[in-house]
Amino acid sequence: MSRTVASVFLKEIIENLRDRRVVLSAFLFGVLLGPVLFAAMMSTVSNRTARIQDQPLELPVAGSAHAPNLLAFLRENGVDVQPVELSESQAIEAVRDGTYNLVLIIDEDYGERLAAGSPAPLRLVVDTANSRTAPESARARRLLDGYGAQLAALRLMSRGMSPQIVQPLDVRNIDVATPAGRSLLLMGMITYFCLMSMLTGGFYLAIDTTAGERERGSLEPLLTLPVARSELMLGKMLATAAFMAISLFLTLAVFGVALSFVPLEALGMSANFGPQVILAMFGIMVVFVPLGAGLLTVVASFTRSTREAQTWLSLVLLVPAAPIMMAVFTGTKPTTALMAVPSLSQHLLATSLLRGDPIPPLHIAVSLLTTLAAGAVLSWIAVRLYRREAILG
């Protein structure tokens, strides 16, 4: 790096570190926003899951006097049976308006029909449109089916038959998901937040060093100095890149701290997020920095004022985010071809890393080369833009 580039780089860094607005947005708000939002979201989800699993299932039962054995079975299985006096229409109304999450109705002739060997009627009033109560409904249903199966087995045995006769199939799930894999959707958000905070870190520098410098009238005297414009531009972009890299690193570190407070295991997930993974994620994503810095600088160089630059750059922030959002919601799997798409390749590699999946070296090579090449092209365009006379506005 030439002395000129170093001088420009240092001056931009010092000047922007003294600007409170720049520092707050790059190293505080941008960095904290993602991890804090993420941790809050995860805490809420995992607390609710934990609560549902630990608490006894509260089951209001109408006509509880008709089925003492069934109720004893339910109580044994951790159900808090609450006898209520409700007709069917009242029960439906109570579930619909949320008084109860679900109601079990036992008919008067339950005992009679059970004794006679014909199907004994039970009605479970549930609201399948309410996702909050769905786990409770499913649990109640499972218990009732279990009781039915138990009765059927007893009946068969009393007739000298094996209960297996009514179990022609034995279906078992073999779950291949690693605990971290189950949290794929949420983990995908981490790379999204990291990329956004990286770009936010360079946002004001890209504007300040181009449109801002022109607007304040400091660009013209700068261009009368005996240095090549390419060197000026290089120093400015390096400063932008440095801010972006620092923002990225801080965000990953804050994620590491924030996730250690979230009981992910309660969700059946494990976040593979130790210091080594954080460093590896940084290594994968920092490759995007030159491309991001070039993109922000090129767009800011086209604008006539800082205000205009802010408007355009806010839109530009969405460009690298779009492939990530697509991948998160469609569950895209990494392929060699997709590694040629900058931002998407960083997302896929980082996600694999978080899941603990093996990463083919070819994927890393393709991602590295294509992203760096795109960054070089954009930086070259930014330098070209500064050779024009019109850059003075």
Place this chain on the structure above:
Amino acid sequence: MIRVEGIVKRFGAVTALQDVSFTAADGRITGLLGHNGAGKSTALRVLSTVLRPDAGRAQVDGHDCVTEPLAVRRSLGVLPHASGLYANLTGRENILYYGRLHGLAGAALQRATDELIERLELGAVAGRRAKGYSQGERLKVALARALIHRPQTLILDEPTSGLDVTAVRMLRDLLRELRALGRCVLFSSHVMQEVAALCDDIVIIAAGKVVLRGTPRQILEQTGTSDLEEAFVRASARVAPTQGAPA
């Protein structure tokens, strides 16, 4: 030494400079005088290599502004119309930054900076950030910045506009000092008194053309008046200002 020969500069349909020629010699102060929009700033921007002329030749100390821009910038100090200081840097840091970009470093850079801070009486404010500076303080730091590499030629774009009397006097003294050192000083102004008080040579420019040039005495003789202000008005009126140009 500045030599301008037949410079033409167009911005789209507007011709800002048409066939402008003049010289500014070493050891003399030359004033570029003209109304707002006459083409003064454009001419200075061509000399400072920020703009390329569409035709003609401009030379600074024997270097061509188009083919050897880096050599021109090395021997040129420029004081732009807006001071263009970095608000979040101190005065001293502003000066040091330009010194470094001129290739100065180490003790030589510190010494040159200290000398200018002392000469321009900036000692009290050089450690403060530029955002709180008065107009006069901004001008002084911008001057120090333009002189940090001891340029042979100094060009100043409307340096006195908005300044109080003390600052204007300081500037005049400094420019006379540079003249005594054999430097070439070219500055633009739209105020005749300003130019008359200081200049050895005057170039009057109107609607992108040089309408009159010479010493103040020659200008009075050529326009047949005894008052320079009257001479300026008459000379400018010779060219009907049909074409505007960006300031």
